[in-house]
Amino acid sequence: MTTLHIDLGNLPALALGCTVFAGGGGGDPRIGEQMAMEAIREFGPVEIRSLDAFDDDDLIMPCGMIGAPTVMVEKIPNGAEGRAIRETYERMFGRPVTAVMPFEMGGINGVLPVAWAAYAGLPLLDADFMGRAFPELQMLTPHLYGMSGSPAVITDERMQTVVFNTRDNIWLEKLVRNCVASLGGSACGGLYPMSVGQARRPAIAGTVSKAIRMGETIRRGGGDPIDSIVRVAPVVRLGQGKVVDIERRTSGGFVRGSALIEGLGTDKGRLFRLEFQNENLVVLEDGEPLATVPDIITLLDIHTGHGIVTEGTRYGQRIQIVAFPSPPVWTTAEGLRAVGPRAFGYDFDFLSVADRHA
Amino acid sequence: MTTLHIDLGNLPALALGCTVFAGGGGGDPRIGEQMAMEAIREFGPVEIRSLDAFDDDDLIMPCGMIGAPTVMVEKIPNGAEGRAIRETYERMFGRPVTAVMPFEMGGINGVLPVAWAAYAGLPLLDADFMGRAFPELQMLTPHLYGMSGSPAVITDERMQTVVFNTRDNIWLEKLVRNCVASLGGSACGGLYPMSVGQARRPAIAGTVSKAIRMGETIRRGGGDPIDSIVRVAPVVRLGQGKVVDIERRTSGGFVRGSALIEGLGTDKGRLFRLEFQNENLVVLEDGEPLATVPDIITLLDIHTGHGIVTEGTRYGQRIQIVAFPSPPVWTTAEGLRAVGPRAFGYDFDFLSVADRHA
Numbered sequence: 001m002t003t004l005h006i007d008l009g010n011l012p013a014l015a016l017g018c019t020v021f022a023g024g025g026g027g028d029p030r031i032g033e034q035m036a037m038e039a040i041r042e043f044g045p046v047e048i049r050s051l052d053a054f055d056d057d058d059l060i061m062p063c064g065m066i067g068a069p070t071v072m073v074e075k076i077p078n079g080a081e082g083r084a085i086r087e088t089y090e091r092m093f094g095r096p097v098t099a100v101m102p103f104e105m106g107g108i109n110g111v112l113p114v115a116w117a118a119y120a121g122l123p124l125l126d127a128d129f130m131g132r133a134f135p136e137l138q139m140l141t142p143h144l145y146g147m148s149g150s151p152a153v154i155t156d157e158r159m160q161t162v163v164f165n166t167r168d169n170i171w172l173e174k175l176v177r178n179c180v181a182s183l184g185g186s187a188c189g190g191l192y193p194m195s196v197g198q199a200r201r202p203a204i205a206g207t208v209s210k211a212i213r214m215g216e217t218i219r220r221g222g223g224d225p226i227d228s229i230v231r232v233a234p235v236v237r238l239g240q241g242k243v244v245d246i247e248r249r250t251s252g253g254f255v256r257g258s259a260l261i262e263g264l265g266t267d268k269g270r271l272f273r274l275e276f277q278n279e280n281l282v283v284l285e286d287g288e289p290l291a292t293v294p295d296i297i298t299l300l301d302i303h304t305g306h307g308i309v310t311e312g313t314r315y316g317q318r319i320q321i322v323a324f325p326s327p328p329v330w331t332t333a334e335g336l337r338a339v340g341p342r343a344f345g346y347d348f349d350f351l352s353v354a355d356r357h358a
Numbered sequence: 359m360t361t362l363h364i365d366l367g368n369l370p371a372l373a374l375g376c377t378v379f380a381g382g383g384g385g386d387p388r389i390g391e392q393m394a395m396e397a398i399r400e401f402g403p404v405e406i407r408s409l410d411a412f413d414d415d416d417l418i419m420p421c422g423m424i425g426a427p428t429v430m431v432e433k434i435p436n437g438a439e440g441r442a443i444r445e446t447y448e449r450m451f452g453r454p455v456t457a458v459m460p461f462e463m464g465g466i467n468g469v470l471p472v473a474w475a476a477y478a479g480l481p482l483l484d485a486d487f488m489g490r491a492f493p494e495l496q497m498l499t500p501h502l503y504g505m506s507g508s509p510a511v512i513t514d515e516r517m518q519t520v521v522f523n524t525r526d527n528i529w530l531e532k533l534v535r536n537c538v539a540s541l542g543g544s545a546c547g548g549l550y551p552m553s554v555g556q557a558r559r560p561a562i563a564g565t566v567s568k569a570i571r572m573g574e575t576i577r578r579g580g581g582d583p584i585d586s587i588v589r590v591a592p593v594v595r596l597g598q599g600k601v602v603d604i605e606r607r608t609s610g611g612f613v614r615g616s617a618l619i620e621g622l623g624t625d626k627g628r629l630f631r632l633e634f635q636n637e638n639l640v641v642l643e644d645g646e647p648l649a650t651v652p653d654i655i656t657l658l659d660i661h662t663g664h665g666i667v668t669e670g671t672r673y674g675q676r677i678q679i680v681a682f683p684s685p686p687v688w689t690t691a692e693g694l695r696a697v698g699p700r701a702f703g704y705d706f707d708f709l710s711v712a713d714r715h716a
Contacts, residue, residue: 054625158524158525158529160522160523160525160533161522161523162520162521162522162523162533162537163520163521164518164519164520165518165519165520166518167516167517171516171518173518174540175518175537175540175541178536178537178539178540179520179533179536179537180534181536182532182533183533197522334596
């Protein structure tokens with residue numbers, strides 16, 4: 001087992017990889033990257049460790065930002081939120097947190113926990129609970145195993161904390177979402193705290209190091225970015241085009257909306273409709289789905305291969321629409337009930353890009 | 359010092375007294391009375407003790423319901439909420455709660471803590487933090503002394519808990535109010551937990567026993583109810599009449615609205631307008647205030663002298679409009695800033711009924 005670190009050298013690659021796996025969501029990673037950079041400068045690189053490197057009783061802290069990515073870009077954390085979450089959990093559990101973990105590997109949430117780990121002098125777990133980004137709190141893998149997201153801790157840049165113990169994870173989503181809206185639309189949080197032993201089943205392993213590899217590949221560049229990407233993860237091209245319309249509304253702690261993409265080159269004459277709730281949910285063509293959650297639908301800059309986050313989508317952008325097959329845990333019957341198209345109100349079933357195009 | 363108890367004999371008097379001092383708010387005490395009755399039947403009478411009967415380090419639990427009284431009458435607590443609040447505080451403070459205290463002496467909140475004290479086998483403090491009822495969380499006396507309402511605990515009939523640690527009491531009101539709205543419009547809570555030593559300054563002493571005396575006087579009845587009431591507390595008659603219009607809307611954890619009252623008897627020809635936000639805020643005549651918060655404005659049934667709660671006001675009711683002079687703590691400059699008419703958005707100053715009519 002080689003020891004991997006996140007340092008000033010590979011941090012930009014991690015941030016870039018996070019835009020690719022986020023499915024458009026998770027917030028612009030540049031804010032988290034900036035904070036992680038400052039933290040690493042001050043406290044040194046952050047060690048990345050797999051679950052196997054810990055004892056079963058070790059306490060992990062899954063954490064990140066919660067709320068609308070459109071708000072996150074303007075409502076910057078102050079850096080101390082991670083400490084507020086950690087101290088609250090340590091008081092509650094009566095033992096120290098042993099490792100920091102991104103609860104979702106995508107957007108700002110793949111990078112911000114690096115800053116919190118650096119400040120705390122703790123390692124970062126090479127795993128997350130989504131294998132991508134999703135908008136709601138019951139859309140984490142432990143939910144599928146009947147595990148509770150409580151106690152959840154929400155904190156803001158004013159160092160206020162709110163601790164939730166709810167009957168189930170649907171109530172948790174409802175109460176936390178509302179609290180985050182009251183706090184201005186985004187906040188930082190810890191969810192599904194558990195021991196390493198408990199985390200072995202739900203954790204999706206290797207997602208941090210995979211995002212770094214993805215970012216490094218794209219940064220090396222040369223030729224069609226997709227040729228680089230496919231070396232790290234199977235990816236399906238859905239089409240290329242130009243963003244000709246984008247509509248976003250931020251309310252209740254989410255950003256929802258859609259984008260219209262007119263085909264270019266070999267896709268001239270086609271019209272794609274992308275719909276999102278923080279993350280990209282479906283791509284439609286002539287009213288029929290081309291790809292759906294939980295597959296990871298990402299808009300890539302046609303030249304650089306950088307992922308474009310929901311709030312960064314602009315009229316005129318030239319993009320590739322690609323999809324990565326979902327982590328397998330989400331394509332079970334249980335998984336699809338939580339994060340399939342019907343969980344987001346669509347009247348059609350999941351359509352695996354792996355089956356159709358890969 | 360004689361030891362006073364709340365038993366099945368004087369509980370109805372307490373509940374009745376609570377309608378008089380609530381200023382129309384605090385929720386219909388009958389629900390709390392029913393719960394306290396069951397608790398006393400099972401666990402025996404509850405001892406009422408003054409602050410002097412405790413040690414400085416003893417921990418008190420100020421508690422009650424929070425939300426719209428219109429909702430409280432339909433969303434009944436299950437009785438165990440007091441235990442959830444107590445256990446949360448005991449874990450947090452690392453020592454047992456020594457006494458239960460109503461945070462407001464009015465409506466359901468003057469009676470429900472009796473049930474919680476009975477279940478816990480704890481005494482009830484003969485004091486509260488309002489000397490009446492008020493709708494918002496910064497409208498408690500400790501706020502005037504710069505004391506924090508945090509940690510506040512909210513719980514519901516599903517035994518969910520949310521614990522708030524906020525920067526100030528205005529944020530506490532905002533976050534708790536929103537959470538209560540998410541929980542369906544009303545919930546149970548503990549606020550401003552503190553030691554007996556800390557409570558000596560902000561506590562308004564004797565309000566539980568005063569409500570019992572008031573209820574007993576009214577229940578004995580005979581003649582004009584106001585002649586009985588004035589024996590317990592100075593009271594000012596503002597007018598008598600018939601409710602000819604009532605408008606109520608419940609939103610965001612409050613009930614707001616107004617009632618029109620047409621003068622009867624010696625007040626024939628007069629028209630009174632009562633405005634409320636959970637509690638009665640002002641009585642106007644020809645657009646001019648007759649009485650304002652923090653004086654306690656109460657509608658009394660013209661025959662029985664029973665107080666009529668906001669959500670119990672109906673077309674056709676024959677009522678006396680009376681006002682009790684506010685507890686002195688609220689008529690200081692600081693007090694009026696928190697609970698005077700301007701704190702509720704009115705463009706006029708406090709007008710003491712004690713000065714004008716008593």
